[in-house]
Amino acid sequence: MRKLLAIVFAISTWFAVIVQFFLMLQNRVASVPETIIRFFSFFTILTNALVAIYFTGQAFNIRFTNKAGVLTAVTVYIFIVGIVYQVLLRQIWQPTGMQQVVDEMLHTFNPLVVMLYWYLYEKKEEIHYYQIKKWMIYPVAYFVLINIRGAISGFYPYPFINVSQIGWTKAMSNSGLLTIFFVAVAFIFIAIGRKTSKYPVAI
Numbered sequence: 001m002r003k004l005l006a007i008v009f010a011i012s013t014w015f016a017v018i019v020q021f022f023l024m025l026q027n028r029v030a031s032v033p034e035t036i037i038r039f040f041s042f043f044t045i046l047t048n049a050l051v052a053i054y055f056t057g058q059a060f061n062i063r064f065t066n067k068a069g070v071l072t073a074v075t076v077y078i079f080i081v082g083i084v085y086q087v088l089l090r091q092i093w094q095p096t097g098m099q100q101v102v103d104e105m106l107h108t109f110n111p112l113v114v115m116l117y118w119y120l121y122e123k124k125e126e127i128h129y130y131q132i133k134k135w136m137i138y139p140v141a142y143f144v145l146i147n148i149r150g151a152i153s154g155f156y157p158y159p160f161i162n163v164s165q166i167g168w169t170k171a172m173s174n175s176g177l178l179t180i181f182f183v184a185v186a187f188i189f190i191a192i193g194r195k196t197s198k199y200p201v202a203i
Contacts, residue, residue, distance in 0.1 A: 002121055006058035009113050013052035016105035017045060023099055034153075041149060041157045043142055044085070047077045048106050051114055068126035072193065073135040075118040076186045080139075082111030084178075088160060124193030132186045139182050143175045 021039055028035040039045055054074050057065035064070065085107040095103045146157065156162040160174045 003059060003061075005117060005120075006055045009110075009117065010052055010055035010059050012105065012113075013048055013055060013110055016102050016110065017048050017052055019098065020045065020102045020106060023102065037149075038155055038157070041146060041155065043139075043146075043157070044081050044106055046142070047081050048110055050074060051078055051110055055117075068123040069128075069131045069135075071118050071122045072127050072186075072189055073131075073138075075114050075122075076135060076182065076189055077138065078111045078114045079185060079189075080178075080182060082107055089158070092159070118189075119196070122193060124197035127190050127193050129187065129190055132183060132190075135186055136179070136182060140179060143179065147171070147175070 024039050025032065025035055030038065051074055054065055054071070090107075143161070146161065147163070150156040150161075150163060154164060156164070156171075159165065160178075161171045163171045166174075
């Protein structure tokens, strides 16, 4: 059952990422090289690609993906993608057609299936709070690089870190708050994991 779910989730996640790539190219407002760079500037895309890689690894039984904490880290990242979209971004645009389908997959369906998979299969008794330091490398590096890239190109993927619109102080403050939110969510997942590890549910 675990392998079957991993295969299904890998296919669905890769589908969403790849279709979003072609939709962005089709509706591009910049050159193809710049559009590709912008595509990979979105935390949503990077994280969904990470999810797709994780499930692909699970489908092929790659040892690293079975390491305790890897699934929790991936779950924290995609949970943030989902919650930030629902709270901050959903109201600022109304996609239609295939774009709407892909949008819901990237921001709603994928976070939910990852959380389900985490609940079923993470080695919750083996995850620890000290692992959060490693998990934070990805989001912190993202914020740093995206701000450097934005300062050079003028393109920021999200309005809450758009320095040209809200200024450095507000953008850095928002980045800091999101970093704190990442840590808080990681703590919550570990706490839930340690609590639920007493009740095996894997199928």
